[in-house]
Amino acid sequence: MDKNLGEQLNKAYEAFRQACMDRDSAVKELQQKTENYEQRIREQQEQLSLQQTIIDKLKSQLFLVNSSQDNSFGYVPLLEDSEARKNNLTLDQPHDKVKSGIPREKQLQNSGMDPILP
Secondary structure (H helix, E strand, O other), X not given: OHHHHHHHHHHHHHHHHHHHHHHHHHHHHHHHHHHHHHHHHXXXXXXXXXXXXXXXXXXXXXXXXXXXXXXXXXXXXXXXXXXXXXXXXOOOOOHXXXXXXXXXXHHHHHHOOOOOOO
């Protein structure tokens, strides 16, 4: 009977040892995932900050354009949602990849639409 008891103790100890190794492995994996998520959050916060800076600069430029324009037009047309989707413009794109500098009339001509002149 002592032999049977010894075998049970060995099996119990081996199961305990394996459980401890599994726990240590899980803790290490959790720490690694936490560090990765924290790094991604920091990167996304930096990207969000950059985008907010770009938005603020664009708003100030729009304000300057609107304040210096002749009030006969009164507004600067912005892209509507359908136009933004058609041109695949999203906020997560870097600002240097967004098409700029192409006059609206030229864009409309390329799309086959006639520009509406004020």
